[in-house]
Amino acid sequence: MRITILQLFLHLLLLFGFSPLLSGVIGKTKALFTGRVGPPFLQLYFDIWKLFGKGMVISRTTTWIFRAGPVVGLAVPLLAGLLIPFGPVGAPISFSGDLIFFVYLFALSRFFTACAALDTGSSFEGMGAVREVTFSCLAEPTVFFVFIVLARLSGSFSLDAMFGQTLAASWHTAAPSLLLILVCLFIVTLVENCRIPFDDPTTHLELTMIHEVMVLDHSGPDFGMILYGAAMKLFVFGALVVRLFLPGTTGNMALDILLFIGGILFMAVVVGVIESVMARLRLLRIPQLLVGASLLSFFSLILLLR
Amino acid sequence: MDTIxxxxxxxxxxxxFFLLGSSRLASCIRTIALQGGILSLLPVLAHGFSGHTLFLSTVAFLLKGIAIPYLLFRAIRQVHIRREIEPLIGYVPTLILGTLATAGSFIFSGRLPLIPEHSQSLFVPVGLATLATGFLMLISRRKAITQALGYLIFENGIFIFGMLLTEAMPLMVEAGVLLDLLVGVFVMAILMHQINREFSTMNTDNLTSLKE
Amino acid sequence: MNFLFLSWLVLGLGACAAALPWRSARITALLGGGSAVLGCVSGLIAVGQGLVAERAATFSLPWSMPGGSFSLRLDGLSAFFLLPLFIVGLVGALYGTEYMQKEKACLHWSWYNLLLVSMAMVVTAANGLLFLFAWECMSLTSFFLVITEYNKSEVVAAGWIYLLATHLGAACLFAFFLSAGAFCGSLDFASFQHLNKLTGPVVSVLFLLLLAGFGSKAGIFPLHVWLPDAHPAAPSHVSALMSGVMVKTAIYGLLRMCSFFTASPVWWGGLLMAIGITGALFGIAMAAMQSDVKRSLAYSTVENVGIILLALGFWMQSRAAGQHVVAALALAGGLIHLLNHALFKSLLFLGAGSLMHGSDSRDLNRMGGLMCRMPVTGLMIVCGGMAISALPPFNGLVGEWFIYRALLESGAALSGLGGFFPVMLVGCLALVGGLVLIVMTRIIGIALTGVPRSPEAAEAHEAGWPMRSAMIVLALLCLAGGLLPIQLLRVAGRAAVLLDPESAQLFAGQVITPWWLGIMAFLLIGALLAAFSFNRWRQGRGTVAAASTWGCGFAFPSNRMTYSAESYSELAQSGMFCSCLTPKSKDGRTIGFFPIRRFFVFTAPDPVLEKFFKPLFQRLADYCRRCCRLQSGNLHIYLLYVFCTTILLLFWVGQR
Structure with a gap:
């Protein structure tokens, strides 16, 4: 039981403390590529802090659903973060079948984000909502296929065990499958967190955005919570990718945690590099790429099935 | 060696998968060239260095990796087309079918009564999957050039199968197959040129009007 | 059992009383609705007894019908199906007392009460003939309920399609019961155990008869065509009852009959799974394209029945393959989803009815912004939408969780072809889950949020307390199911004992327990409350100013520019759906420099009905018309026919 409380403490610390850092690393990487200095690493911390102290402007057409969006958007990644191991630190909560709960938790946040966007009655935010729900609908099978591969390799249905000790051994026996699902999981991470090449968070044109356009009308603490929630979500998905990429342990807990943090920062750098060298895909290509990712993950599963 | x-x-x-999902002809041809190049490594990897395998690898590399792609590139430059616009079956559905066919061939080959040393290797399922991909390409695309690509993928599948038999297969048979292919592509290129001149389009649908 | 009879007595008396020509509609509603509520309460007590009791309660009376006996049996399976029946019947009656005030509802309450009685009799009948009798009563009473607004032509058309579909199904059931009765020597269900001895293709024919007969009522995929028309035509609480409960009685019939064939071939399960997943994908894709809110919900019923069928098929298949853990998971998933669907789909239908009541339209595009004016209805629809999208902390997730677990468990354990299908089904189910989210955010987003899209919607009014409380009860039950999944499993376990005793043993153990799911639901609520109070705390310092929505630089936004029901699903429709589902659209394109008046018509008719059944029946009708020559109109010819028939019959009898 003491382990679990320690794990809980570490999870919360990492989630609350480190998640906004990733955005800073991504921003710095992108700035480096364009030859600028870029915002400081801690920019998102400052932004969130500033937003939490500000007043709010709310559209007259909105109802409680609009206010529920940010609340759910913060609570869901928080709870989802407790279901997965952060590197060597095991998940504080784990039970057989929690992977299904994990997937549907994010569906919950999507549900409320989309409804909150539609609540403003703006056509642009409606557009964002449509794209969000449609694209994630195609990404969901990929997540399940990835999880089945891991479940098959580990023989367990809890995320803690699937991303747990057996993963390192599985890399010896089923490297091709794991490599493929690593790619797929990374693609899912990019889609779910609205990064280039699926969504451009920094564009100035509402027509081309997905996630950012949905939260146009949020302001003040609400918007701060959305930013914090999005950062946590990136951290949660990033933790899965990093765990898949760096499954081993050195035996030393502190070193392992440092390794994990290093890994997740490295992932942020990779995301930054991708954002610098790629353009956003045409909207029609996105479903194709998502279906492609699903099929790739399905194929990796077939490699194990035979 | 086996893992490689x-x-x-x-x-x-x-x-x-990429070939089934891509609409750009140039990148398709490049991919075919890459595939051919990869395949040409297989004889050496699968059966070790020997005069026979070395010769096969070299010829395969020259033909599949260089000569045929070069011919195809020339062909598309002549007829000025860059992408397949209207496939008979859309890209995403072909991709899904392709994956299902691949899955099917993996599962099917698990049930084949193969000799023990082949039962774990990927040669049989990949060969079957590549054959299926070639078929799909032939069925779903309209343009003569993509038809030619389909034949090439098909031949690649046969080549992978042939890998299992290289020791048994006489050199001349192998060479003959490759030569056939080269001639086939030549014919296709000439035919394409003709279709283009006659109908000023590249759709093989127009060949339907030749019946009776 | 006694309470069940009491409930029937109350319902029957209520039906008679409501049929009398009272002076005011209020008295009719009070008598009919009140007796329905009382009857359902009494029925629920009977269900409680049935669920607790170790042994099945039986009752038998001789009946003058040949081959029939008035025998009833209340066991775990019956009680499991009676539970949603009486819950939905109760809240539906409560809801109806207010909902039917506007309508001229002669005999409505009689039909409603009789429908409840006949449905309860269907699930408790222990004799084939009694079953068929109750089944027919159920079909007819529900038909009369569907055509409540019989002065509208589309309602009557929907009613006819329903009557046709249900009777064609009933014909298959007649064939099944007669041949089963002929084989077993009696129409009593007790003697149907002998069906086990049947071998060869006969068994498969019997199974297909069952599937067609019950399938046309349950709305399984190619036979669902009556459902999207009949549900919108009926009053909302009747749609709730039909979609939530009546459709399930067909599943009950299928399960009850299949329980007699203990050694079912593997392909039965496979067939059910194939039909199930096709129906799920088809139903939800069609639901995404309907702008009529009740039609959309009706298609969602097709989807949910597909999922239930998928789970039950998977149960049959894995039971035949001897994988008991997987079978237990699949059976639990199917049964729990069935119960849940009854709750949340009724909730959604009641909510949709309340929206219609408030805004005078079924068209999503004529609603909008109703959350401000109908806050309770809005909240209830959001709850229902979350439940049906299987989102925590509601009950929808529990059923899906079991189904997913069954598929995952078998996909991860088996290899080769055995593992291939479950894995593919997981992918399809995930896709269905994503599409459900589209459908539900669409209904909520277009109808409840945003700006009013019509003058009626701008002046909508909230429903009164009977309608509101009916919805609140259902929403609370949905929440309770999500918070206490163990109880759901326990209830399902009572039904499972009769279907599959080996798997049912696992229901009580630790192997498949959903205990954690309930804990997680509580944790989620805790996290939400924490985030909410943080939000409130931060907001306390700053001020909340109201302004208009950011129009992205455009100064004159109008409600015509917001997303409509059609445009919301356009991306999914053009990007993901098969072209055979493509809806029909007419006009809408403006050509030229100057604005002119344009209309845009968009309909998504059922492709199975349009492309298969309508041409088929047209052809049949043409063929039958040719036979009209026999009908000469001359009395002497008719007498000749009678004479010839008699002679032929005499010969036939003489031959034997």
Whole structure:
């Protein structure tokens, strides 16, 4: 039981403390590529802090659903973060079948984000909502296929065990499958967190955005919570990718945690590099790429099935 | 050696997916060239260095990796087309079918009564999957050039199968197959040129009007 | 059992009383609705007894019908199906007392009460003939309920399609019961155990008869065509009852009959799974394209029945393959989803009815912004939408969780072809889950939020307390199911004992327990409350100013520019759906420099009905018309026919 409380403490610390850092690393990487200095690493911390102290402007057409969006958007990644191991630190909560709960938790946040966007009655935010729900609908099978591969390799249905000790051994026996699902999981991470090449968070044109356009009308603490929630979500998905990429342990807990943090920062750098060298895909290509990712993950599963 | 060839075979499968999902002809041809190049490594990897395998690898590399792609590139430059616009079956559905066919061939080959040393290797399933991909390409695309690509993928599948038999297969048979292919592509290129001149389009649908 | 009879007595008396020509509609509603509520309460007590009791309660009376006996049996399976029946019947009656005030509802309450009685009799009948009798009563009473607004032509058309579909199904059931009765020597269900001895293709024919007969009522995929028309035509609480409960009685019939064939071939399960997943994908894709809110919900019923069928098929298949853990998971998933669907789909239908009541339209595009004016209805629809999208902390997730677990468990354990299908089904189910989210955010987003899209919607009014409380009860039950999944499993376990005793043993153990799911639901609520109070705390310092929505630089936004029901699903429709589902659209394109008046018509008719059944029946009708020559109109010819028939019959009898 003491382990679990320690794990809980570490999870919360990492989630609350480190998640906004990733955005800073991504921003710095992108700035480096364009030859600028870029915002400081801690920019998102400052932004969130500033937003939490500000007043709010709310559209007259909105109802409680609009206010529920940010609340759910913060609570869901928080709870989802407790279901997965952060590197060597095991998940504080784990039970057989929690992977299904994990997937549907994010569906919950999507549900409320989309409804909150539609609540403003703006056509642009409606557009964002449509794209969000449609694209994630195609990404969901990929997540399940990835999880089945891991479940098959580990023989367990809890995320803690699937991303747990057996993963390192599985890399010896089923490297091709794991490599493929690593790619797929990374693609899912990019889609779910609205990064280039699926969504451009920094564009100035509402027509081309997905996630950012949905939260146009949020302001003040609400918007701060959305930013914090999005950062946590990136951290949660990033933790899965990093765990898949760096499954081993050195035996030393502190070193392992440092390794994990290093890994997740490295992932942020990779995301930054991708954002610098790629353009956003045409909207029609996105479903194709998502279906492609699903099929790739399905194929990796077939490699194990035979 | 075995793991390397397995990884190469998996790469072949991924390239198959790419071929089914891509609409740009130039990148398709480049992919075919890459696939051919990968395949040409297989004889050496699978059966070790010998005069026979070395010769086969070289010829395969020259033909599949260089000569045929070069001819195809020339062909598309002559007829000025860059992408397949209206496939008979859309790209995403072909991709899904391709994956299902691949899955089917993996599962099917698990049930085949193969000799023990082949039962674990990927040669049979990948060969079957590549054959299926070639078929799909032939069925779903309209343009003569993509038809030619389909035949090429098809031949690649046969080539992978042939890998299992290289020791038994006389050199001349292998060379003959490759030569056939080269001639086939030549004919296709000439035919394409003719179709283009006659109908000023590249759709093989127009060949239907030749019946009776 | 006694309470069940009491409930029937109350319902029957209520039906008679409501049929009398009272002076005011209020008295009719009070008598009919009140007796329905009382009857359902009494029925629920009977269900409680049935669920607790170790042994099945039986009752038998001789009946003058040949081959029939008035025998009833209340066991775990019956009680499991009676539970949603009486819950939905109760809240539906409560809801109806207010909902039917506007309508001229002669005999409505009689039909409603009789429908409840006949449905309860269907699930408790222990004799084939009694079953068929109750089944027919159920079909007819529900038909009369569907055509409540019989002065509208589309309602009557929907009613006819329903009557036709249900009777064609009933014909298959007649064939099944007669042949089963002929084989077993009696129409009593007790003697149907002998069906086990049947071998060869006969069994498969019997199974297909069952599937067609019950399938046309349950709305399984190619036979669902009556459902999207009949549900919108009926009053909302009747749609709730039909979609939530009546459709399930067909599943009950299928399960009850299949329980007699203990050694079912593997392909039965496979067939059910194939039909199930096709129906799920088809139903939800069609639901995404309907702008009529009740039609959309009706298609969602097709989807949910598909999922239930998928789970039950998977149960049959894995039971035949001897995988008991997987079978237990699949059976639990199917049964729990069935119960849940009854709750949340009724909730959604009641909510949709309340929206219609408030805004005078079924068209999503004529609603909008109703959350401000109908806050309770809005909240209830959001709850229902979350439940049906299987989102925590509601009950929808529990059923899906079991189904997913069954598929995952078998996909991860088996290899080769055995593992291939479950894995593919997981992918399809995930896709269905994503599409459900589209459908539900669409209904909520277009109808409840945003700006009013019509003058009626701008002046909508909230429903009164009977309608509101009916919805609140259902929403609370949905929440309770999500918070206490163990109880759901326990209830399902009572039904499972009769279907599959080996798997049912696992229901009580630790192997498949959903205990954690309930804990997680509580944790989620805790996290939400924490985030909410943080939000409130931060907001306390700053001020909340109201302004208009950011129009992205455009100064004159109008409600015509917001997303409509059609445009919301356009991306999914053009990007993901098969072209055979493509809806029909007419006009809408403006050509030229100057604005002119344009209309845009968009309909998504059922492709199975349009492309298969309508041409088929047209052809049949043409063929039958040719036979009209026999009908000469001359009395002498008719007498000749009678004479010839008699002679032929005499010969036939003489031959034997």
């Amino acid at each position: 060839s397995n990884i190469l075979l998996l790469l072949v499968i991924l390239l198959n």
